[in-house]
Amino acid sequence: MSIVDVTPLKPRPKRGRPAYTPDTRRLRQTVKKLQSSERSPDKRRVNAAQLELERKASELSAAKQQMAVLQAEAKERARVLAAEQAAKEAAERQAKLEAEETRRAQGLVKRVTASEADGGFNFKSLDHFFTAFWRTGSGADQHISRIISKYVNDHGLVHATNMFKRSPQAKDDFISQEMAEIFAREGRAIQALLTRDGMSITDLLKDFSMEKLAADIEASAPHLWAALAVLADPDQSTRREADGETRRNKGLVFTTICALISVLRSQKANNFQLVIGLFLLGSGASKREMEVLAHAGLSVSYTTIINHVKDLSKEGLQKIREVCQTWMVQIVWDNLNIAFKVAAQRLEAKSHFDNGTTSTAILVFDPSTGTLARQGTLPLHVKPPRERTLPVLDWSPEDVLPSPESAAQLSTSCFWQFKRMALEHVPGVSEELKKSLGECPEVNQIPLHQTIQYPLPALKEDESTLEGTFTVYTKNLQTMGMGDTELEKHGLMFDDGDLLTDSLKEKIESARRNSTAPIAGMRASVRRWGLFHGQMAGCRLTINEHWGMPNSLWPGGLWWEHNKLLKRKPLMAGWGGKKATEWKPAHELLHISLPAHIVDGFRIHCRHESLSEWAESATVSEFEVVAKTVFDKLFSTAAINDLRARGEHDITLENAILYNRDALFYVELTQAIKKGDIGRVLNVLAIWMVMMRAPKTMPRYADAIFETLVRIRNFPPKLRELYLANWLVNLTGKLFGFKPVDLLQEHQNFWAKIIYNAKGSNKSWKWLSMITAAFQIPAYGEKHKTPPIHDEVALIAKALQDENIQTYVADRPANDHVNPIRDLIKEGAVYANSRKAFHRFTRDTRKAENRGFDVMEAGATSEGAGQEEAEEEVDGYEPTEDDLRLDDEEFLLEPEEILASAIDMVDSALVDSDPEDE
Template sequence: MSILNPSPDKIGTEEEKAKWEKRKEGEADLKRRQDTLEAQRVLMNITKPKEEGGLGFESLQYFVECLFDSDRGNSFFNGYLTRFCNNHGAVIASAIFDRSEKAFQEYLHGPFGNRIQKEGEAIQKLCTRKPGTKKHELLENFSLERLQAEIENCAPTLWQILTKACEARDVNTRRSKELVFITMCAMISITRSQKANDFQIVVGLFLLGSGASKREMEVLAHAGLSVSYSSVIDHIKTLSQENHSIFQNVIKQLMCSVVWDNINFAFRVESQRLTSKNHFDSGTSASLVVQYDPETKQNAKHGIAPISMKLERTTSKPKVDKSTCESLLLPSGDQVQILEQCLQWQIKKIAIDHKPEFSHLKKHLPGCLRVDPIDVHTTEHFPLPAMHIDESSLDGTIEVFEKIMEHLRLTDDTLEKHGILFTDGDLLTDSLVDKMESARRNSSGAIKGMKAPVRRFGLFHCKMAGARMVVNEHWGRPNSKWPGGLWWEHTQLLKRTPISAGWQTKKAAPWKQSHELIHMSLAAHILDGFRIYCGQNDFNAWAKVSTAEEFDTVAQDVYNNLFTTTAYNKQCDTLKPDTVLKNNILYNRDALLYWLLVTSIKAGDIGRVVLVLRIWMVMMRTPKTMPRKLFLHNWLVNISGKANSFKEIDLLQEHQNFWLKVIYTAKGVNQSWEWLSMISVLEEPVRDLLEEGSRYANKKSAFAKYRSDDFIIEKAGFLSTGINSEAVEHADDDLDEESLHSGTSSTSRHETGPSSNTFLLH
């Protein structure tokens, strides 16, 4: 280091350092000026004749064309030029476009425009369904995530342009830009071709399922976001026809059951006439449910339960002998013990769930005793066309059954091949089918003679009857001399609106409020029992430190003294019976049985359900020849295929009615049974669209999957490999004469390493 150019580390004052830096900047600027002039002289020599010492090219354009002629040039040099363009091509192109706006515009209208056009064609092809594609296949395969990935793959340039145009400083926005880009690309495709409308069809069906009006759909269609209203209706009709063929083919291959329920509509007419007035119509909705074979763990096939297994109808009274009564109706001693274990488990479960101080005992509570659980599986079901038939009469039930057979295209021969056909519904449906079988017992033919139907009453309506039974029996009276009762808990303690309940009322107790009241009241009674029998003054303090053994002991005492018929009889035998306590024991017993039924249905344990029904003396009139396990294991359905997600078949049909009445009903003059019959078979696919669309609501958590993590890695460290990465990146730019003639790359020298009144218990 010379005295004239000292090292910056040896410069003392800040003023000297500033002078030194300024001098270095001047020297660098001077060198850059000299290099620029030299580069310009070299460029001028390209077109200078060889006689004058130049290279003799006729023009700079010709020189550049020859330079990039990959067919006639040196293969090694072509590779070097490619690497040079990869590393510095963007910088050079930017310098050219900064110098000439005209060149930039010509590039946009030329090569770049051609690329964008090709990517537009690719998006058009992507959004155009193949010939012969069915509408239900389009809905089943539609996925915004997959569409985004496919668009990014086939149109990367266009996607990058959209991303850059919408780039903002705040990346944690609530709206997903990718979803907007997908919509923009779909709108581009439909402007190129009206057939590239897959995205718009799905949006149109979603709008129809969401209850959008015709005017709203037409506005969005003109904007390119949806297809027109008339197109949506055409697709709905096509989809309805496809679904008809689907469930008709299903029953030809698999054993199925049918469930139907009444559905009521109030038709409002704005301008009333003699033939057009406000009226109330009663109809019927139905569903086809594929049966599950518990033996093979698959869908049941034809022939498993032939019609011959159903005994001929000779009397309306059930034939119940002693053996049948003992095996099918009354619970045995072992079954009573199993039921008591389940009831005790239910008490523990409710106590732990409703008392936070018991949370440390959750890991010590095993699952409820399994009696006859249904395998967790996904139940396939298909809505059938709604019918303008009132099924509340015998003639109406006959017409409904024959209409269902017509929709399924079943004849006597095909029904004989199918075998037994389980029919599910509410208690009225069960009674009417029973009468219909009796009226047609001498008729010939599988359909006319009702040879195939086997009745199963709906467990949901049975559950509703059980809830009302508990509430009516233990409702109490305000003027009674005995305090307590559910009326007091409901109106005085919970301060809720009074409801009509009790055996003397003319109107049935509302099930939802009754169910909720039992849920809250039973939990309170159980916790109060734990408070009484824990033996401590401070219940909360004991609950926090109680062990599993102490908890089980207290739960046993609570059950034996407050939830059994034995406890009730013991209280009755005392000299001074406590009437209030006796009433509470009976209520606790009945409410606990009801809640065990509720949880057993949800868990899909049909064995526990039957145990409760036996206690309630609900007779199961299935003869010994009937496939009992097939009957029971299809009494509940599981639409999601998840554990603890079972529900009653008649509740499934009630849900179908809800969607049909609230979501899919038409408005105004379009409200008709023809429309309801067509749209009812489309509840599942259109409802799936609603579920898909609800995932993209405008809230922060909706687009979490589209946002990159914003975690900051602190102290991650640095792994040094001893190689200057920047030098390695630009090593290919250094080309010497020796490597040009030898045909070896200079990069080969650089190597990077892997751097109540029920059966008496007890």
């Protein structure tokens, strides 16, 4: 084979026709001959003849098929005619037979009423005959009776139907008589079902369920229920539907109808009406509204409601005493301030403002057994006796800073929260990335359980004084049926409250340290301050420190984001404010601002022109790498140290990094509380303890956290376990349903003041004492649905991008005008090692006997005065109604429409007639 390429030597064929060859020419000639033969006359005649033959064959075949069809139809018609004729003849024969049978039957009737002389049976009438025919007993042939009974069982319905066809009036009379007996029997069953018959009101409310009641009524009165179903069957042409479902639940309507029937039969059969009446009272309905519904039969009268509330209050107190004899309980209380306004004031009736206290007893949960802790679990000797006036804490220098383990856990948790918010707010994130997040690593998770609470009667005692606190403590114990003997048998009892309450109880312990009696010496009290107030303090710590300069021309800071970008109602914040920062808008601002900073950080470090395009295609590993980069460069202490180590500072960027880190601490605490991970909560408290020691912040909370963490570390294992596991409560028993104990009591105050309280001249402490012991706050709290924040997050993120807030800018013009934010962790760590901190801690502990502080130390430095002023603002702050409405940690167990109606009724009741305090 040649290796030379001869391809270029071959002739190129002409385009448009094949290459010419002899074989091609011969083939063309053959084709032409064949085509010409087809055009010959003989060939055309042969083809035409073949086509004609094929056509005629096809027509013959179609004719045969049509003939077959006609023959089959004829046969079928003949068969049908034969069958009709046979049926007609059979019907004629049957008619003749039935006529003969009818004649013979009627002849039998004639013989029945004919005399024996005429060959009859000598019955006076046909009714006389049937009366004897259906009679059973002596003289009857048992064999014939069985034949008759079998006939009735097999054909009784047909027999009765044929009878009633002859007389519709007889049918109506029969049905009326029978249904009257049936409905009377079922009415008695419903009456018995809705009569308490010795059942306590507490048990009625505990077990009441509309679904269960509907099922019980349907089982007890099936005929009435079926009749209502027929009556309520709608006309399909006029049926109205909403969202694909019927507008009303028939079962609920039928249950209400049956309840109305029951109360008409007996005024005592009013279980349904009583529950509705108590719901109306608990929803804030006015007396006039209750009376209208009572006249309609839907509720009991107002007077009856009040009487049952009194009984319910007594039952509640009795139940509390029974519970305290078996289980270990803890108690929480808080001040309740109510304004009593009198329209027409007199000497003995003037507008005034009262300070009182509400309390709640809570059963203690034992995480080691997964059940309630029994009384005596923590004997009194577990708590060492108080031997000195000043508190003695067994602490070491390591306790003033978070441990390395705690710091590592906090970093891990904050990084998880950082990724969670990124996956929620970065645009275009795929579902694969969202599913890859997993759960936040647990530190000390409280086992899921449902907290059982028992509200105690409200007291007209001001608990903000030493005497008032001890009075509240002793009266609550009396309400719970606990004297010295019972309390010693019960063992230690956790006492929760705000920071002021905690400090007052500590002073009482100090003053009564020499008393050996359990109550007088407060030997059973294990004090614990509330995490909700600590959460509010941490929120204000972040807001005040990072608020920025109001009305500044330079971008950056929370003031710029809240007032200028979001254009919200101006918020007073900063350490120099005259009033404590409102918690609700501050809480919302942090949860809007921080995600925006995260989104902007991902935009900067994803290395893609479009963040959404990157998010759509990013893999799990790519997302993790970018997230770690953003977290390290914009949300860590190391990042701020690296920036400040440079020769030229970018104050705006440094402030943004410090804010990102501090705000992430607050979000982590909020989420840890909702999840119920008390270990993660302690990790945040440990870092806040350091930050709040910084000058002009919150030294009292720093001392309280320090003391609490040291006490927890020195507790015996069982005391530490129960202390931590019951610092949060969960009324729903569901995931993410935990909340602080003091927030539970704040909700109790909210419902006592807004929902349960009487109106006008009937508002009194007697009423509050009764109503707070009769009702529990609902697990679903107050109506709240958090609106989406995506637009706000996008707005702030765009502004951060436009102003390069989170990007290093050398020689930024704002650096000469913006004040650098303090690194509170660094400031607090340095302050903790100073002599000033030691003297201040000693000074604060000396306040056990005197609430004042040393004049020389207070005047020696302006920083100390600033600390006291800032702390007084926080201590004096009482959560507003808006603050409590913001709490969305509870699961809605009831429809939002019910809650909306309840709130509407409360609003209308404010101007309606007032309930009477009976």
